[in-house]
Amino acid sequence: MSADVHADPLRDSRHAELPRLSRALMPGAAAPIRIVHLGLGAFHRSHQAWYTQHAGDSSAWGIASFTGRRPDAAVTLSQQDGLYTLVERSDAGDSFEVIGSIVEAADGDDVGRLAELIASPGTAIVTLTVTEAAYGLGPDGRLDAAAPAIAADLQLLAAGAAASGKPATPLGRLVLALAARSRSGSGPLAVVCCDNLAHNGTLARRAVLGMAEAFDAGLAAWILANVSFVSTSVDRITPRTTSADLDSVASACGYRDESAVVTEPFRDWVLSGDFPAGRPRWEDAGATFVDNIEPFENRKLWLLNGAHSLLAYAGQLRGHATVAQALADAACREAVEAFWDEAAAHLQGEELRIRDYRSALLQRFGNARIAHNLAQIAMDGSTKLRLRAVPVLRAERAAGRTGAAAGRMIAAWADYVICASEITDPLAGSLRLANGLEGRERLESLLGLLDPDLPAEADIVELVAGLQGSFVDQ
Ligand code: CS2
Numbered sequence: 001m002s003a004d005v006h007a008d009p010l011r012d013s014r015h016a017e018l019p020r021l022s023r024a025l026m027p028g029a030a031a032p033i034r035i036v037h038l039g040l041g042a043f044h045r046s047h048q049a050w051y052t053q054h055a056g057d058s059s060a061w062g063i064a065s066f067t068g069r070r071p072d073a074a075v076t077l078s079q080q081d082g083l084y085t086l087v088e089r090s091d092a093g094d095s096f097e098v099i100g101s102i103v104e105a106a107d108g109d110d111v112g113r114l115a116e117l118i119a120s121p122g123t124a125i126v127t128l129t130v131t132e133a134a135y136g137l138g139p140d141g142r143l144d145a146a147a148p149a150i151a152a153d154l155q156l157l158a159a160g161a162a163a164s165g166k167p168a169t170p171l172g173r174l175v176l177a178l179a180a181r182s183r184s185g186s187g188p189l190a191v192v193c194c195d196n197l198a199h200n201g202t203l204a205r206r207a208v209l210g211m212a213e214a215f216d217a218g219l220a221a222w223i224l225a226n227v228s229f230v231s232t233s234v235d236r237i238t239p240r241t242t243s244a245d246l247d248s249v250a251s252a253c254g255y256r257d258e259s260a261v262v263t264e265p266f267r268d269w270v271l272s273g274d275f276p277a278g279r280p281r282w283e284d285a286g287a288t289f290v291d292n293i294e295p296f297e298n299r300k301l302w303l304l305n306g307a308h309s310l311l312a313y314a315g316q317l318r319g320h321a322t323v324a325q326a327l328a329d330a331a332c333r334e335a336v337e338a339f340w341d342e343a344a345a346h347l348q349g350e351e352l353r354i355r356d357y358r359s360a361l362l363q364r365f366g367n368a369r370i371a372h373n374l375a376q377i378a379m380d381g382s383t384k385l386r387l388r389a390v391p392v393l394r395a396e397r398a399a400g401r402t403g404a405a406a407g408r409m410i411a412a413w414a415d416y417v418i419c420a421s422e423i424t425d426p427l428a429g430s431l432r433l434a435n436g437l438e439g440r441e442r443l444e445s446l447l448g449l450l451d452p453d454l455p456a457e458a459d460i461v462e463l464v465a466g467l468q469g470s471f472v473d474q
Pocket of ligand 1: 196234236304376384
């Protein structure tokens with residue numbers, strides 16, 4: 001999730017007289033690097049960097065953040081010494097805060113610097129926002145060694161010193177850097193997964209170990225003994241920054257900031273796991289630490305992310321562009337409520353406060369001042385629906401019900417995939433192949449990409465087939 005801001009000569013000339021945001025403009029000591037982050041996108045800047053800035057001991061915890069797919073994000077942020085403005089946008093207006101917890105921004109391809117920092121004894125934590133798809137996990141939750149990017153890195157790692165080239169996946173890069181840590185004797189650290197996956201710490205461990213084993217069994221054993229994989233549920237709606245957002249920061253703050261991020265006032269972070277080398281006091285900023293994270297993860301993944309995916313496909317099929325527009329459409333809103341009813345039946349526990357959570361979501365999604373594009377949410381659908389729709393469908397059927405609302409999300413995805421002109425998805429190739437088929441065969445093939453068992457379950461195929469077209473031609 002990186003900023004999508006294209007050079008705008010008009011903006012440059014309009015604000016040319018303004019100084020650029022930097023530590024010279026806003027003096028303040030940069031904290032020492034103790035956290036290394038992979039995935040320097042807008043969400044990292046609105047979430048983990050915000051929590052770190054608001055921890056009581058923030059002056060002891062600086063972040064070095066590495067880009068994923070957009071190296072230019074590091075260049076722009078470095079020109080501002082890591083500083084950027086976080087715009088909290090509510091119905092009532094905007095508030096602006098300069099965040100200084102990122103003290104170094106680097107190109108993800110700079111694996112040498114990544115290894116140097118992760119091997120440093122001062123580094124205690126590695127946080128990850130690399131997208132769900134980047135873990136390279138197959139439908140069975142294990143590393144898919146045949147996925148092209150993963151396979152290439154596995155081969156590279158297996159070649160060891162003889163390898164020509166550097167790993168290109170975040171996992172491959174992390175494994176190389178952990179190898180440097182194991183050699184340095186700097187001791188244990190925590191890897192904190194902040195991507196929207198259930199049991200994300202466990203899955204990150206599985207993916208990292210899968211890669212490390214290809215490198216050397218000794219490293220895998222070292223990781224198992226020294227690296228704690230913390231599971232977390234993260235939440236803050238953060239759309240891509242637009243040129244208009246940058247303009248509004250310049251007008252309101254009196255400086256130019258090419259790395260500003262716009263987000264909603266709401267934020268949440270639930271964590272579970274050990275931090276063997278310490279951590280910031282994120283609880284001062286409202287983060288909660290729990291023993292059992294699963295109910296919180298499921299609440300977030302099914303209610304928030306599930307509704308997002310449903311709106312992304314149903315909404316676009318009905319001609320809407322943003323979450324707020326889709327939610328204002330009764331057909332989409334009813335589908336969301338029905339899906340929430342199904343999901344809520346499998347979310348037990350007073351502490352989850354489902355009723356409040358649902359009404360807060362309606363308010364958050366309805367914040368029309370946050371233009372959250374459905375096309376952005378629609379990306380990587382095969383990975384997302386596997387986590388957001390399939391578990392609810394399965395739970396409903398195990399309870400003796402049809403799971404029609406979860407099935408409707410899957411049907412909307414299938415309809416969208418069939419008619420979209422361009423699909424961004426880790427399984428784009430397989431989606432194209434499925435699209436070359438017709439009727440029932442095509443649907444079975446699409447369902448198989450979500451869960452290999454689904455095509456053989458005639459009742460489910462029947463259910464989804466009957467729900468296709470729900471959002472088309474209405
Ligand atoms: C969204 C998430 O793009 C998506 O898939 O559902 O990025 C969502 O906005 C965040 O998880 C909110 O915390």
